[in-house]
Amino acid sequence: MTFVKANEPATGNQIAAFLNLTRATIRADLAVLTMTGILDARPKVGYFYSGLEENPGGYEELRKMAVHMIMTKPTLVKKETSVYDAIVTLFLEDVGSLYVAEEARLIGLVSRKDLLKSAITGSDTRSVPIATIMTRMPNILTLQKNDSVVDAANMLVTHEIDSLPVTKSDNQIIGKISKSHIVTLFVDTMKKT
Incomplete structure (x- = not known):
């Protein structure tokens, strides 16, 4: 301001x-x-x-909120999933990122941008597994369920990313938070004040 x-x-x-x-x-x-x-x-x-x-009164409510209060279910895929099937899943689920998991543990992330790059390079999207294009752990920023929503929003903006996975300490993925979640929360909170 x-x-x-x-x-x-x-x-x-x-x-x-x-x-x-x-x-x-x-x-x-x-x-x-x-x-x-x-x-x-x-x-x-x-x-x-x-x-x-x-700093209207609603901001205090936002500052006290934890990630688990607004997180949603992540869209999980396996590392063997083809780029083609990942693109279809991305659009059917209307999400910006897919989380790659093995036994419910986060091992990678594939964004809309990753899939677009792979598709326009001329690779055979039906045979190329997403494991070849995904960002792998530990190179993925994650949140814990009790992290603050404000900290999550700051990470999204600072790192210019669309969503963050919420994991337990053993990388078990339990949710996700996106920019859309933050904006919706902010608007809903401000309507109450």
């Missing part, structure tokens, strides 16, 4: 550059700030600070 107050009207690109993030990364955040009335947006002009309190 400080940047917008000092530089209004501030464009989305200016705000993104100040935060050292991409415009796409902060798009949902700007939408939430506009929906809640903290920022005012004027097409082809930019964002203005509306004068509303930056």
Whole structure:
């Protein structure tokens, strides 16, 4: 808010550059700030600070929430799953990432971007297993069920990713949190205040 107050009207690109993030990364955040009335947006002009309190009462509720309170069931696949079948699963389940598991333990992750790259390189998507394109543990950021929702949101924004798996200490996958979950929670909380 400080940047917008000092530089209004501030464009989305200016705000993104100040935060050292991409415009796409902060798009949902700007939408939430506009929906809640903290920022005012004027097409082809930019964002203005509306004068509303930056820390309405609902924020305290958000700060106290743990990941397990909003996580959903992850979409799991096996490492032998073909890229083609993974693409079909991604669209049928309407998710942005698939979690690769063995005996319910997270071993990898395949994002929409990974699948797109594989498909456009001309590889035989029906025979290539996703194990060849997945990001493997321990190179995957994870959450624990009692981590704060605010920390989860920060990780999503900082690392410019769409979702995070929620695991137990032995990498058993028990849920996931996405940017969509965070935005929905934020909007629902702000409607109550």
